[in-house]
Each structure stands twice: as C-alpha cells, then as structure tokens.
Amino acid sequence: MKGNLKLKWSSALRHLALAMLTFACAACGGAFGTANPTAPGNTSQVPAENSLWVLGTPGTPFQALVTDSSQSWSFRGVVPEAVVIVNNAPGTQMTVTKLTNNSALMTTQLFNGVTLVAEASTNDPFGTTVVQTFGGLTGVAPHANPDIRIFMKGPASGLLTGLVEDLSLSFVFEARAPTLFLFEHPDARVDAIINSVDTAGTIIADIQSNGVVAVQASGGPRLLIKFP
Amino acid sequence: MKQLTSWRAAIALLAPVLVLFSVALVPVETGRAQQTTNGGTVVIALTGSPPATQLPYTPAFQSLAFNVLAVRLNPSTDPSIFQDQTDPNWVTVPVAQGVGLNTGSMVDVFTQLAVLFNLNTTGPNPGSAGTGPSELQVDMNQIQTVPQLLNSQLVPANTYHAIELELDGSNAGTVVPICLEEASSQLEGCIASQIALVDPSAFLTTTSVTGVSVPLGGLTTLVITINPVTSGVQPFAGRPNFSGGLYTFSPSISVTSTVLPNVVNTLGEVTGSAFGATQVAAELASTGQVVEIATLGGGQYQLPLPASPDGTLYDLVASGSSSAYAFAHNVLVRRGKIQTVQLNSSGAGQISLAGKVTDTCSGMALQGATLEILAPAPGSGADCTQLPTPSDCVVLASANTDDTGTYPMSSSNLVTQSFDRVPKGNYTMLVTDAGYDTVASSMTINGGASCSLGTGGSCNFALGRSTVEGLVTISPPVPSPRALNVLVTAEDHGTHHIENVTLTSVPVGSSAAPFTMFVPDAANVASLDMYATVSDYFNGLPEKATGHTVAVLSGFAPASRCGTAATRPTLSMQCAGHGSIMGSTAVFDDGTSIVLSKDGVQLMSTGIGPRGSNVKGEFSFCAPVDTGPYQLQRFEAVPPAAMPTPVASPTPITMTPPIQVGQPCNSICGTGSGNCLVCTNQTGVTVP
Numbered sequence: 001m002k003g004n005l006k007l008k009w010s011s012a013l014r015h016l017a018l019a020m021l022t023f024a025c026a027a028c029g030g031a032f033g034t035a036n037p038t039a040p041g042n043t044s045q046v047p048a049e050n051s052l053w054v055l056g057t058p059g060t061p062f063q064a065l066v067t068d069s070s071q072s073w074s075f076r077g078v079v080p081e082a083v084v085i086v087n088n089a090p091g092t093q094m095t096v097t098k099l100t101n102n103s104a105l106m107t108t109q110l111f112n113g114v115t116l117v118a119e120a121s122t123n124d125p126f127g128t129t130v131v132q133t134f135g136g137l138t139g140v141a142p143h144a145n146p147d148i149r150i151f152m153k154g155p156a157s158g159l160l161t162g163l164v165e166d167l168s169l170s171f172v173f174e175a176r177a178p179t180l181f182l183f184e185h186p187d188a189r190v191d192a193i194i195n196s197v198d199t200a201g202t203i204i205a206d207i208q209s210n211g212v213v214a215v216q217a218s219g220g221p222r223l224l225i226k227f228p
Numbered sequence: 229m230k231q232l233t234s235w236r237a238a239i240a241l242l243a244p245v246l247v248l249f250s251v252a253l254v255p256v257e258t259g260r261a262q263q264t265t266n267g268g269t270v271v272i273a274l275t276g277s278p279p280a281t282q283l284p285y286t287p288a289f290q291s292l293a294f295n296v297l298a299v300r301l302n303p304s305t306d307p308s309i310f311q312d313q314t315d316p317n318w319v320t321v322p323v324a325q326g327v328g329l330n331t332g333s334m335v336d337v338f339t340q341l342a343v344l345f346n347l348n349t350t351g352p353n354p355g356s357a358g359t360g361p362s363e364l365q366v367d368m369n370q371i372q373t374v375p376q377l378l379n380s381q382l383v384p385a386n387t388y389h390a391i392e393l394e395l396d397g398s399n400a401g402t403v404v405p406i407c408l409e410e411a412s413s414q415l416e417g418c419i420a421s422q423i424a425l426v427d428p429s430a431f432l433t434t435t436s437v438t439g440v441s442v443p444l445g446g447l448t449t450l451v452i453t454i455n456p457v458t459s460g461v462q463p464f465a466g467r468p469n470f471s472g473g474l475y476t477f478s479p480s481i482s483v484t485s486t487v488l489p490n491v492v493n494t495l496g497e498v499t500g501s502a503f504g505a506t507q508v509a510a511e512l513a514s515t516g517q518v519v520e521i522a523t524l525g526g527g528q529y530q531l532p533l534p535a536s537p538d539g540t541l542y543d544l545v546a547s548g549s550s551s552a553y554a555f556a557h558n559v560l561v562r563r564g565k566i567q568t569v570q571l572n573s574s575g576a577g578q579i580s581l582a583g584k585v586t587d588t589c590s591g592m593a594l595q596g597a598t599l600e601i602l603a604p605a606p607g608s609g610a611d612c613t614q615l616p617t618p619s620d621c622v623v624l625a626s627a628n629t630d631d632t633g634t635y636p637m638s639s640s641n642l643v644t645q646s647f648d649r650v651p652k653g654n655y656t657m658l659v660t661d662a663g664y665d666t667v668a669s670s671m672t673i674n675g676g677a678s679c680s681l682g683t684g685g686s687c688n689f690a691l692g693r694s695t696v697e698g699l700v701t702i703s704p705p706v707p708s709p710r711a712l713n714v715l716v717t718a719e720d721h722g723t724h725h726i727e728n729v730t731l732t733s734v735p736v737g738s739s740a741a742p743f744t745m746f747v748p749d750a751a752n753v754a755s756l757d758m759y760a761t762v763s764d765y766f767n768g769l770p771e772k773a774t775g776h777t778v779a780v781l782s783g784f785a786p787a788s789r790c791g792t793a794a795t796r797p798t799l800s801m802q803c804a805g806h807g808s809i810m811g812s813t814a815v816f817d818d819g820t821s822i823v824l825s826k827d828g829v830q831l832m833s834t835g836i837g838p839r840g841s842n843v844k845g846e847f848s849f850c851a852p853v854d855t856g857p858y859q860l861q862r863f864e865a866v867p868p869a870a871m872p873t874p875v876a877s878p879t880p881i882t883m884t885p886p887i888q889v890g891q892p893c894n895s896i897c898g899t900g901s902g903n904c905l906v907c908t909n910q911t912g913v914t915v916p
Contacts, residue, residue, distance in 0.1 A: 055362065057517060059628055061596035061662070065731055076596035078628040078637065093770075095713060095763070097729050099596065099662035102515060107365055116399060119295065121365040122772075126662075126726045128715060130763060130770035139711035141732045151631050154638030177638070204638050206631065213632050 048113025049171060050133065051084040056121070057104035064096045066182065069137060071144040073182045079106060082179040086164050086171050089141075089184065093132040099123045131132040149208040150181040150192050150225070155201030155217070160193040177203075191226035267384045268442040271532050272299050272321055273375035274393075275494055276454035278368040280842035287405045287467065287812060288843075290418065290773075290850050292456060294401040294479065295363040297524045298322040299378060299452065300431070301440065302390035309390045310433045319388070323364040323399035324379040325540030363396055368456060372841045373818065374534045375451055375494045385446075387439035393452055393481050399427035403475045404772070405467070406808035406848050407907035416471035416849035416887055417907050418773040418806050419766045419896065426478040433481070440485040449532045450485040451494055460715065461824060469473040471894055471906075472767045496561035498544065503527040504573040505546035512542035513558050516600055529571075535561045537838055538818040543622045550578065552651040553624050557605030576651040581677050581687065584633045585659060588690040589790035593633025597661040597691070601650065601671070612656035613668045625650065650677070657687065663728035663746030664691035665789075667683045694749040694787040698744065698797040700732060700760050702776065704900040705739040713763040716799065718747045721755035722782055724830055724871065749789040756784045757829045760799035767894045773850040775896030775905065776801040803897035804853045805886035805905030811860070811913030812845045819865040821872055822847045822915055824858050833863070833872075847915075851905075853883040860915050876916045884908045 056061055060079040065071060070089035076099070077083075085092065098106050107121040110131040116177035152160060154177050161174045166187040173179075183190055194203050203223040206216040217225040243565035274296065281288045301319045302309050309315060366376055370800045395401070399425040407417030432454075442448045449867050458480040467475055484493075502508050508529045510520045519542070522529040533542060539562040546554040554573035561567075585597040602621045604610040626637030627647045634645040657671040657679055667689055669681035681688040700714045711733050730745035747756060762776040779799035789792045813822065816836040823833045832851070837843030851858065857880040863872035886905040895904035 053362065059598070059626055061628060063596075063662070063729075078596050080715045095731060097715070097731070099729075100598075101724070101726055102517060107363075109362065116363075116396070119363065119365065119399065120402075121293065121367075123370070125724070126717065128729070128763070128772075130713075130914060132770065136710060136765070136768050136770075138709050139735055140713075153630050156638055188689060208631060216632075 004037065019075050041160055046188075047184045048115070049084055049086060049173075050088050050113045050117075051082060051175075052094045052096075052131070053109045053111070054081050054083070054096055054106065056080070056106040057107065060104045060106055061099040062096050062106060063099055064094060065140065066092070066094045067137060067140045068092045068184070070141050071184050072141045073144050073147065075149075077178075077180065079104075079140075080176075080178075082175050084173060084175065084179060084181050086185060087166075087169055087186075088179050091133050091135065091137045093130065095128060095130045097128045098122065098124070098126055143209070144182070144184065146186065147208070147210050148183040148186045148190055148227070150183065150190070150205060151178065151208065152192075152194060152203065152205045153178040153205035155196070155220075158201060158203070159197040160194050160203065161197055162192060164190070164192045166190045175205075189226065189228055191224065194223045194225070196221040196223075232609075244307070267382050268444055268446040268448060269380055270301070270321065270383050270440070270442050271380040271447065271449045272378040273377040273449070273451045273495065273534060274366055274378055274453055274454060275371050276366075276368050276456065277372040277841040278843060279823045279839075283602040285672045287408055287417075288846075288848055289369070290404040290406055290808070290848055291367050291369055292401070292403050293365045293367040294423065294454065294456075295396040295399055296323065297363055297394040297396055298395060299450075300392040301383065301388035302392075303388050303439075305389045305435075309391070309912060310431070318366070319350045319383045320378050321361055321381045321383070327409070363399075364670065365401070368454065368455070369835075370872050371454075372538065372843075373838045374536045377534060380453075383442055385442055385444040387441045389436050389439045390433070391440065391450075391452070391481070391483050391713070392431040392433050392741065393454070394431050395425065396477075396878065397425060397430075399551075400425045400428065400477070400654050404850070406476070406810060407909035411899065412543050414471075414887070414893075414906050415468070415899055416766065416894070416896065417909065418808055419771050420769070421468065421472055421475050424474040424476045428478060432479055434483055434699050436483055436485070440483070447532070448485060449495055449531055450483060453482045453484075455480045455482065470611065472769070481565070488524065490834070493564045493871045494534065495532050496539075496563055497533045497566045498533060498542070498559060498561060499566060499571055499717055500529065500568045500570045502529050502546040502554065502571040502573070503529050504551035504575065505529075505548040505571060507548075508544055508546045508571060511543045511545065511623060513543050514617075514619045514621065514623075516626055524621055525580075527572075533561045535563045536818040537840070539563070544569055544571060545622065545624055546573055547625075547649070547651075548573065549649060550575055552576035552653060553603070555603070555606075555622050557608070557622050557625065576653070577675070577676060578649040578651050579673055579675070581636075581647040581650045581673070583635055583677075583682070583687040583689070585629050585661070585689045585691065585801040586633065587664070588692045593629070593631070594661050594664070594691065595629055595631045597633070597635070597659060597664075598630040599627050599629075599647075600658045600660075601647075602656040602658055602668075603653075607721055612658070613670055615666055615668055617658060617668065621656070647802070654803075657682075659689045659691065661691055663748070664693045665748045667691060692749050692752070692789045693746045694789060695744060695792040696747055696758075696786065696797070697792055698758075698799065699740055699742055700734065700779070701740045701800045702734050702762060702797060702859060703739060703800065703802045704898065706734050706735050706736050707898045710765065710768075711735045712765075713741070714741065714799075714801070715763060716743050716745060716758065716760045718745060718758050718784075721757050722751055722828070724833075727753065727756065747786050749791070749868050750786050751789065753786055756786055757782050758784050758797060758799065759829055760801060761833065762801050762897070764896050767898050771896065773806050773896075774852050775806050777804050777805055777852050777854050778826060778831055803899050803905075804855075805907060806850055806885045806896060807850045807886060807907045808850050808909045809881060809883070809913055810846070810848045810850060810909060810911045811915055812847065813862055813915045814845065815916075816845055819872070822849075823861050823863050823872070823874070824851060825861065826854065826856070826858055831858075851883065853885055860913065862915050879915050881910070881913060884910055 068089045110118040118131035168187040203220040204218045207227040554571040602612040605620045608620035610618040612621040630637040659667040669679040732743040734741040758781040760779040836880040859878035861878040865872040888903040893904035
C-alpha cells in the first residue's frame with residue numbers, strides 16, 4: 001500500500017513536471033526569434049507527420065533512402081532509430097538496406113502520426129525493405145536542398161517530447177532517442193525544444209546542414225537547439 | 229535479392245530481444261538482485277511451424293509472418309476471464325524495446341502534448357509525430373527451427389492460467405505464397421499479401437490447467453506455440469479470389485512452461501557463477517550477436533537459451549564495473565539440458581574508450597561504422613588481427629559511430645557491453661563499414677588506449693576504399709506510372725560475403741541509370757562479383773521477389789585505394805516474370821541450406837524444414853524466370869558461425885515460363901505486350 005502511494009505521488013509529480021515543461025516549451029515558442037511567440041507555429045493546421053522506425057537487432061547498421069513527393073534524403077544509421085519527416089509533402093516511401101553480412105533482424109515500420117501504415121522485415125544479409133504510404137510515389141524526388149536535419153541521439157531509448165519548428169510552422173513530437181528529424185523546405189531557421197520524459201539521462205542532439213554538423217548541444221531535462 | 233536465409237537466419241532472429249531485457253529492467257530498478265521483493269521473471273519465447281501443404285486448400289508459403297504486439301497473463305482459472313480484458317490482474321509483456329519502441333508502462337504524453345499545443349487528436353488533422361504500436365514480425369518458417377524470444381519481464385509472483393497472444397488485428401501479418409498449383413486460378417504467387425484474422429478483435433487464447441508458475445525471485449520460461457491453422461476447427465480460412473488479396477487465417481496457440489532449473493524442451497540453460505561481474509551476455513558464437521543478457525544477483529547467473537534440434541553454440545561474456553572480462557567460447561546449448569559454466573573474473577582497472585572513424589579518401593566522418601573488441605578464445609591461440617577473423621575469436625564489446633563519426637554512439641549501450649568501461653589488457657579492435665576496407669588493429673588498454681593501426685597510434689581510424697561507377701539497364705523501358713529502383717550488390721568473388729549495396733532509380737520512360745558505389749580497394753579485395761536486381765511492384769506495392777532477370781558479373785577488379793575502377797560495368801535486366809521452385813533433400817540437419825546460383829554467382833539461399841515439422845526436408849524459392857538454368861546445391865555448415873560450404877554436386881533447373889493472361893490484370897512487370905505474367909510452380913525437385 002505504501003509503495004502504491006509512493007508510485008501515485010511519483011506519477012503525479014511526473015505529470016506536473018511534464019505539464020510545466022510543456023507549458024514552458026509552448027511559452028517560449030518565440031524565444032528564438034520565431035514568428036509564433038505564444039502559440040507555436042500552425043501545428044493544429046498541419047496533418048500528421050510521417051515517421052519511420054528501423055528496429056530489430058540493436059547495433060545493426062543500415063542505409064536508407066527516404067522520399068516523399070517533394071524531396072528525398074539518404075543517410076546511414078544504426079538499429080534502433082526513428083526518422084521523422086517534418087513538414088512532409090504527401091506520400092512517403094522509405095527503402096532501407098541492412099549493411100551487415102549477418103542474419104540480424106531488421107524491421108521497418110512506417111507511421112502517419114501514431115497510426116501504423118506499413119511494415120516490413122528482413123534477416124537476409126544486406127537485405128532490403130521498402131515501406132510506403134498508400135498509393136506510393138511515381139519516383140524519387142530531388143535531394144533536399146537545403147538539407148537540414150536534427151539528430152537526437154541520446155539518451156539511449158529515452159522517451160522525449162517536444163517541438164520542432166521553423167519561422168512558419170511547428171510540430172510536436174513524442175519519440176525515443178535516437179531520432180532523426182528531416183526538415184522539409186525549412187523556412188529560414190529551425191530550432192527544437194526537447195523534453196526528457198523519463199529522465200533517462202542527458203539529451204544529446206545536433207543539427208546538420210547539408211551534411212555538416214553545424215550545432216551540437218547536450219543537457220536536460222530540457223534542451224534547446226537552433227540553427228543558424 | 230541475396231537471400232541467405234539459412235538456418236543461421238533463424239537463430240539470429242533471437243538476437244534482438246533479450247539484449248533489451250536488462251535495459252528494460254533498468255528504469256524500474258529490478259535487476260535479479262531486487263526481484264525477490266517484487267516478483268519473478270518470465271521469459272517468453274514463440275515457436276510454431278507453417279502449415280503442411282494441402283492443396284487445393286492450403287498452399288505452401290515462402291514466408292508466413294504474424295505481427296505480435298504482446299503476451300498477456302492472468303492468474304484466473306475462469307474461462308470467462310478472456311471476455312474481461314479490463315480485469316486488473318492481467319499482466320502485459322510487450323515486445324522488447326529496440327525490437328519495438330513501445331512505451332510499455334510509460335505515461336503516454338502525446339495526448340497531453342496535443343492538448344497543450346491545441347491539437348485535435350481525433351479530427352482529420354491530428355498533427356505531428358508520436359510513438360505508435362511496435363510489433364515483432366514472427367515468421368513461421370524461421371521459428372520452426374528455434375524459438376524466437378519475445379521478451380523477459382518482471383511480473384507479480386503467481387500462477388498464471390489464462391494466456392493471450394495479442395496480434396495486430398488491423399495488420400495481422402504478411403504472407404508470401406509460392407506460385408499456386410492450379411494455373412487456371414490465375415492468382416499470382418511470390419507476392420506479399422496481408423493476413424486477415426477471422427476475428428480481428430480477439431486475442432489468441434489458451435488456458436493452462438497446471439498454470440505458468442512464476443515464483444518469488446525465480447525465473448520461469450514460457451514457450452508459446454503458434455498454430456497458423458487450427459486443425460479440425462478451421463483448416464484454412466481462405467485465400468483471396470484476386471491476386472494480392474487478403475489471406476484469412478484463424479490461428480491458435482498452445483503453451484508449455486517450466487520453472488528453472490527445469491527446461492522447456494525447445495530451450496536449454498546455462499548457469500553458473502560470475503563473481504566480479506554485473507552481467508553475463510550470451511552471443512551466437514563468433515558473431516557478436518547478443519541473444520540474451522542476465523543481470524546478476526549474488527554472483528550467480530541463469531540464462532535460458534533457445535536451441536535448435538542439434539544444439540546451438542554460444543559465446544558467454546561476463547563484465548563488471550571494475551573487473552576484467554571473463555568469457556567462454558562455443559558453449560553448446562542443447563534442448564532440455566542444463567550446463568554450468570563458471571565466469572568468475574578478477575579485478576582490473578578500466579577506461580572509457582572513444583574515438584572517431586573517417587573516410588581516408590575524403591576525410592568525411594563515417595556514420596554507422598561498427599567497432600568490436602575481440603579476444604582469442606581461451607587456449608585457442610588465435611590471432612584476431614588476421615582477416616578474415618578466425619572463428620576462435622570472441623566479441624567482448626561493440627559500438628557504432630554516430631553522425632559525427634564518433635564512437636560509441638550514445639545509444640550504443642543497447643549493444644552488448646559498453647565501451648564506457650573497457651578493462652586493462654590487450655585486444656584486437658575490428659572496425660568495419662560497408663564499402664570500406666576492414667581494419668583489425670591490435671589494441672592496448674593501460675590507463676589510455678593505443679591502437680597499432682589507428683591514426684598516429686590512437687584509436688581513431690581512417691578507412692580506405694575505392695569506387696565503382698557503372699550503368700544499369702532495364703528492358704523494356706520503365707512503364708508509367710512509377711520509376712523502378714535497382715539494387716546493385718558487390719561481393720567477394722565466389723563467396724557469399726557482400727561488401728556493399730547501392731540503390732539507383734530508373735525514371736519512367738527510361739531504360740538506364742548510372743550507379744556509383746564504394747567497395748574495398750584492390751589491396752584488400754582482389755576480385756568482386758556484382759549483380760543487380762530490380763525492385764518491382766505488384767498492383768503498386770513493392771515486392772521482394774523481382775520479375776526481372778538478375779544481372780550478374782563475375783570477377784570484377786576493383787581500383788586501388790581512393791581510385792575509380794577502370795572498367796565501367798553495365799548490368800542489364802529484362803522483364804521475364806518470376807516463378808517458384810519447391811523441392812526436398814533427403815540429407816539435412818540444422819546446418820543444411822540450399823543455394824541458388826546463376827553463372828557461378830550465388831543469388832539466394834534457403835533453409836530446410838526441420839525434423840518434426842510439417843515441412844521437414846522441404847525447401848522453396850521464388851526467383852525470376854531466366855533463359856538459362858539456375859544451379860541448386862546443398863550447402864552444410866557447422867553451427868553457428870562457419871561459412872556454409874557445398875557438399876554435393878549442383879542440380880541444374882530451368883524455370884517454367886509464366887502464363888500470359890490478357891487485360892484487365894496486374895503483373896509483376898511489363899513485357900510491352902500488354903499481357904500480364906502469372907507465375908507457375910515447379911514441384912518435386914530433388915537436391916542430393
């Protein structure tokens with residue numbers, strides 16, 4: 001009984017802390033010179049974002065080609081990793097190839113918001129999976145230019161929430177590290193506000209611009225990062 | 229296209245799960261030492277077998293995978309408990325993190341965020357990205373050889389009688405049937421179809437009269453058998469009446485469980501002392517693929533481990549916060565057997581190991597490179613700096629590089645032992661990255677780290693490579709409405725060892741596209757085989773089995789370091805449709821596989837149905853129809869690390885051309901005639 005009471009208090013405090021952090025997050029939506037000082041972006045006006053999870057045997061390296069109807073990105077990563085297309089154009093296709101000769105499991109799951117859209121697995125050496133939204137695409141779009149990415153790479157498997165925004169739009173997210181945000185057609189500058197929900201450790205993030213790491217930051221339980 | 233789905237693939241499916249077991253326990257501080265006050269641990273594994281082919285009702289399947297969300301346990305003996313999913317005594321064991329990214333018992337904050345940020349979560353614009361259901365795809369063809377670990381979790385000590393397996397009702401799984409026997413049906417095979425459940429809202433349930441007993445502070449194993457077809461109840465609910473339509477199943481489950489030290493007969497157990505260590509990891513021998521991690525209490529460990537019918541070899545690695553590694557090599561785990569392995573270690577100073585991996589030619593940071601710390605198995609005298617790495621080397625720890633080329637990546641602590649605490653000693657550091665030269669450097673840890681092949685003696689590494697530029701062509705030109713992607717693969721000549729894969733896209737109306745890929749330089753790989761496959765679509769959905777011929781090129785010479793190969797290869801593919809081959813071999817065991825080759829280049833491999841299964845001794849392939857014959861050959865390997873080698877003469881087989889049908893229809897690719905191609909099956913192939 002005492003344990004349960006302690007758990008309830010702990011849970012309540014966690015909820016309160018979360019609420020405070022997220023209100024603070026909302027309130028500082030314009031802290032970086034953005035145009036949305038009190039109500040971050042036009043979040044309520046945008047559709048759910050597409051995201052990809054690459055799961056399976058931890059430590060399995062992979063390469064991915066992600067495209068929607070407007071832009072595409074290619075990158076390497078390591079299982080497990082989540083990838084979110086911010087401000088994505090309609091339609092998404094993700095082709096992921098294992099980069100090991102072993103038979104480790106790799107599963108890719110494509111989500112729209114919190115809805116699972118497609119799923120595929122392989123354990124072939126250098127096996128490939130392809131997942132796409134309904135109807136697919138007619139081809140691979142031009143490579144994103146500028147190519148702005150935000151990579152939340154720690155804490156391991158920590159549950160993170162927050163906001164990714166540019167001067168025009170903002171998007172909330174709930175994700176586990178590591179998560180890669182691919183920012184489609186960013187408006188001038190981007191920033192992210194990241195809250196650690198489970199305080200699993202230090203939040204580590206960077207922003208890449210056209211393949212070069214431009215900004216690195218670490219801290220917590222709330223981390224702010226912006227570029228330029 | 230390279231489908232080396234040998235028995236090793238089945239074993240490797242185990243790898244991802246319990247490595248997260250210990251991680252999952254960390255947030256609630258429930259290591260084995262604390263479990264006595266909270267409950268006991270249940271280790272859950274899944275097994276089963278694909279249904280026997282019973283035409284015309286049940287076709288054979290290239291793959292049959294169910295999407296598993298969780299297992300639920302309840303101590304009630306009342307059968308009506310299955311109708312009360314809100315009963316507070318239900319205990320849920322979800323798919324492990326890493327295999328899935330579920331939130332488990334975490335608070336779902338997405339809804340709160342949605343409120344705070346003024347989102348409409350139920351309307352047409354729910355907004356932004358969040359975590360969703362994560363699933364483990366369980367392929368019946370894989371788990372028939374060895375069970376697949378689902379997860380391990382601390383649960384209240386109790387005896388559980390009601391057991392549920394939760395599938396994703398709206399996305400229950402995927403099935404790839406071989407080409408159907410009756411050509412008149414004109415149903416295309418070797419394409420993926422979704423699985424529908426007869427009752428998508430119901431969990432798969434079973435009742436255990438004796439119950440699954442989870443003692444206080446104890447460890448219980450629970451193996452759930454998935455029966456895709458419920459004999460006598462629902463033989464096979466139905467296949468679709470059009471190509472690519474839903475396959476309907478009504479699966480059931482049954483269970484066996486024991487409390488250690490007794491062992492379910494599909495598992496074995498290793499136990500012993502590991503004083504000085506805080507955890508013991510079980511890896512598939514010589515691979516570094518972690519299957520399970522035990523966190524220690526009182527210096528003792530218990531590892532229930534899946535085993536194939538002939539037994540499975542594991543490496544065991546014990547590590548601690550201030551001790552040297554203790555490890556054992558090639559521990560043979562047999563079903564239903566318990567053995568003791570002592571892994572006591574001595575104290576040793578440790579350091580935190582970090583560094584960077586870059587491209588020698590461009591200086592760019594390499595993301596996703598893998599670093600492994602190796603040591604020779606006790607008494608083996610193996611030189612782990614040799615390439616290829618001797619099988620007597622044990623992987624003690626591994627890490628990956630992040631987007632800055634820095635290792636260990638923060639999330640690398642999901643992988644075996646952390647680089648944060650490497651004990652003093654002499655090791656080999658193995659650095660690998662697809663398309664790059666592998667480096668096997670001797671490494672000394674003694675207050676700091678030095679690597680003989682690192683940059684300036686440090687443990688920063690620059691990897692060499694060369695470049696291949698070439699062209700892929702497709703005939704006829706890519707039809708509207710979508711471009712076709714082509715995967716180009718380079719592997720060591722005459723072997724299965726793939727060096728790299730690259731993707732290129734051929735636009736609509738075009739018949740060619742250039743490709744560029746990195747491969748190791750000539751000083752490291754003398755000769756390469758290359759092959760290319762088209763990623764075809766059926767009814768707009770991407771398919772694994774291509775309908776275009778596979779282009780092969782044998783004996784390609786790579787360039788010197790940082791150079792580009794003088795020859796520019798052209799790899800040509802034609803739309804020919806695909807087909808399937810079904811056969812059997814009389815001589816087989818856990819290490820048997822059948823390899824399909826073209827012009828001396830091995831293209832795909834498949835395992836054999838194990839003894840006691842519904843499909844014992846049987847194999848099947850989906851492959852594009854080619855004008856020339858393929859070669860089928862039996863390969864054998866000693867489990868689990870040895871490279872399979874041919875043991876009998878190859879059997880030539882020429883694929884039967886597909887049936888051509890008129891519009892309206894769908895086809896795996898277009899020949900330009902306007903007709904569609906429907907694949908055919910060849911049965912009764914015998915491989916010596």
